[in-house]
Amino acid sequence: MIVDHPDTAAWVAERFGWQTADPELGPQVPADQLVALATALRDELDFAYVVYCVAVHYPAEDEIQPKFKEGEEPPPVIPAKPDRCLVTYRVRRLGPGTTTFGFHLWVPTGETCPSLVDVWAGMDWQEREQYDLVGVVFDGHPDLRRIMMSEDWPGHPLRRDYAIDTRHHPWR
């Protein structure tokens, strides 16, 4: 059943109750609801076309106490953040008046992200690429192999802690 809803963010807020902070990123999705949202977007809102899946690595940050002058009320402490990845997706409704819709989730290092291969076939290689380059493990992907680097490549090159001049063996 196709719903021709002009504002996807409003539709998502209505349906799932997630608010959109940054229109470029879209709503933040809990990991267990990701497949449900994706299926709903594909089947009900006609988002049949995969644009991308991008993982962005953020290294761990310590707790930060912002500076303040003596005698002032100390501003709230910015809490420490673990080593994590932002996984953002974007899908597109094709045809005249095309729109895209993005959504994202945060995946702490060590946890897995649900795979969307069963929803959009094009997520297959996108997720493989993000696994290869950023190191996000997609749970449920049938073929999570490296795609850009060789199979025995150490590390994931697009992580922030991977120095650009890392020495490596010449590729076979």
Added chain:
Amino acid sequence: MAVTPSPTPEPATQRVGGLELPVELLRPAWGDPYLDLDDYDAESDVMALNLGPQHPSTHGVLRVKLFMDGEVCVRAVPYLGYLHRGVEKLCEKLSYANVTPIVDKNDYVSPMMNELAINMTFEKLMGCEPPPRAQVIRTIVAELQRVASHLLWVGTFCLDIGGAIGGGASAFMHTFRERELILEIFEELTGCRFHYNHHTVGGQRHDIPAGWDTLVKQTLDHIERRTFEYEDMLTENPVFKARTIGVGVVDPKLAMACGVSGPVLRASGGDHDLRRDAPYAAYDRVDVDVQVRTEGDIYARYLLRLAELRESIRIVRCLIDDIPEGPICALKAVKLPGAVKPKPGFAYTAIESPRGELGTFVVAGPGKRGKGGPNPYRCKIRPPSYHVLSLLPYIAPGENLSDIIAILGSLDPIMGEADR
């Protein structure tokens, strides 16, 4: 608007890209594409054939592991990465202004498109709008580049089906002869024939020289005349038709799910073109007549690309006569690596490259003192060729080896942008 989610979606038809299409299983017909040769019965007559990375017609360094039953493919597993140059990592280390000449090398058949795509994203992050003159010049060079790219495709595709020693080579040389004229135009405009570094954040780096529009018009007239020669040589040629009609049919539903756009999608019936549907640059000034065919085979892709070539010529002719006066860049010329510092944020823009949706997703990271950093935090280039190649495991099984080469050629993958 209240929406009642249907518990069981009806698997009859689905409206995708303005089409009513039957929902079908998006799995390859020959089983799971991820199996390796070890999973095959040793008694069976399946032969593993390594197509590439060194092979005359894999368009660079694509490697496809084909499992063949005689000459018929039963499974195709593409392996990428032989041209991986770490462009995205490099973009994280370079300043915004320096990224442009680097991404030029991604899609080395249409470098203008790469520059345009990434600079549009930077402009969105910066919140600046290029002046109208720059917008029109951008559109003109993009369309000229599309002409050049499609010309090159016609030539290389003929090489794929016609052989390097034979009629294919003749068609190849003829299209290169015409493409050369476009490169001359770019040489006149930017000083380079291939990797131009013509776009910059906020506009263009080179204004059009005197007499350039006359040169463009003359060249386009010439190319349009010559395209009729390709029609004579290819379109009605029975050998060409025998090799292309009905071969490599791509289902539009599958194409969309795989993220395939551009000529491959439009030849399959998907009515989608970013130039018309989400106009960028100066495409809102012209009516883009989107070519759509429904056959979905190689011949349809060929005809569609020829039609698009003519359409691009028409768009350039519409724009070339009234280029608005004014500056060509909204920002001051780059004098320092850190001249461009957008605020932290996320941006995605997409353009219609000759191969489909070429998008760039950029995360602008924080810099010192709450301002933006001088280089992108993460830069993701979304290349159309990458998605087009992911079609291969689905459409290659059941085809002859010769047809697989023809299909691969017709998909027009550029390994430079697929591997990045």
Added chain:
Amino acid sequence: MSISPFLWSVIVGFVMLNVVMLGTAFLMLFERKFAGRMQNRPGPTEVGPNGLFQPIADLVKLLQKEDIVPDKADRGLFNLMPPLTVTFTLVMLAVVPFSENILVADLNVGVLFLLAIGSIQIVPVWVAGWASNNKYALLGAMRGMAQGISYEIPLVLCAAVPVIYAGTFNLTEIVEAQQGWGWFLWWPPGPGFFAFGLFMLCALAEANRIPFDIPEAEAELVAGVSTEYTGMKFGLFYLAEYLHTFISAAVASVLFLGGWEGPGPDGWWWMMAKTLGLFVAIYWARWTLMRYRSDQLLRYCWVYFLPLSLLLVAAAGTWTALVGLPS
């Protein structure tokens, strides 16, 4: 001065071998120039005046290339096959008459000999593909085998048309039966014309020429049977292919275009002119057309060419039965 027929054969054979081999080299140069002009290029220009000595440079280059034999290849067969292809092709030359006197052997079953040797050509190509121990070479060899065997049949049947008209297998007598302007191409009207066209098509397929160059389809099969061959061995395959094309053109002009007979004084010049004309036409088509797929090729052969050639033989036979052999 009389000369013994055997000695004459030896002399003609020696001269013909050298002339044809050298001529083929320069035909290659001609083809490259011609193809260059078709593509608005000058072609080879550097070696000698306007690139005239390019074939010699090519030969020198091929001779000094490293000779690589793959580890797992069948060494003996692998090395034997390139010379064998050239030998078989050159043997065909023995019965092709270039004029009344310029021929090596005046066999009275000349046509049969030609066709027999022509079909044996498939074997070295196939064995070469097999012995290379390379999948691409193997695929090319298999394709070549299927194609060669299939196209042999219409080829033989088309060659039977002039044989029926002339009432002899002897090539010299076939030419003499076409005296004056009585070429089998147009007289008797009908079958000869189509048989000529079909013969040329099948000869193209036999010689692996575009649009039928399936065994070495370089876009798909890298270089087909000659993938693993380097240097002069590759050059020999190349030479054999050119020779085969040249001889096919020569045979077609003997069978259908009246050989050395022509307006004005008869002689080898007419034969050469006709052969070269056909040769140019073959290359013209080669540099214009694409390549068929192997299954399409076989389908055309068995579905269209074979029935058509049978029909032509029947028509020629009927004509001969009604009108009679030429006196």
Added chain:
Amino acid sequence: MGDQILNAMWTTMKNVFRPKTTEILPWKQTRKRRERYRSTFALVHNDLGEEACIGCKMCEKICPSDIITVVAGGRKESPVTGKKRGYADDFILDLNACIVCELCVQVCPEDAILHLTVPQGPGYTREDLVLTMDKLYDNEKRDAASWGTGTGLVAMQDPKRGLEPPKPKPEAKGDKS
């Protein structure tokens, strides 16, 4: 079917009689490059006849391929004007990795580095393509400077260009006439 094949063959035959479009060989070429064509580099002298490069290292910083090495020589008195100005002691440009992006030309404040419209001659070793300061100043004598200069490019990209009454285009300082 036959007529279409003949049509195709006629097309190729037409091309036989067209003029050739390829150049013979690079060292025999007669082709005129466009005014903006950019190939190799030259360091130039300014109007006063002294080295225009002031060793400011702008080009070294902007270069995406990181191929320019400038050794700044510090401020010295100019023998011509007598004023103090910077000099470059050494200037090395590795053409092997150059991507001809024109950014070094654009950022140069003194128009000291220019592109040439003629290519650098080929060499037998990689070192032949490493342009030292001497080679760069030798290239100046080839008299084939490309159109692009730092001031010219900046003036062209001026965001106010054409909006106010056009000023006379500043003459390129380092451009030899």
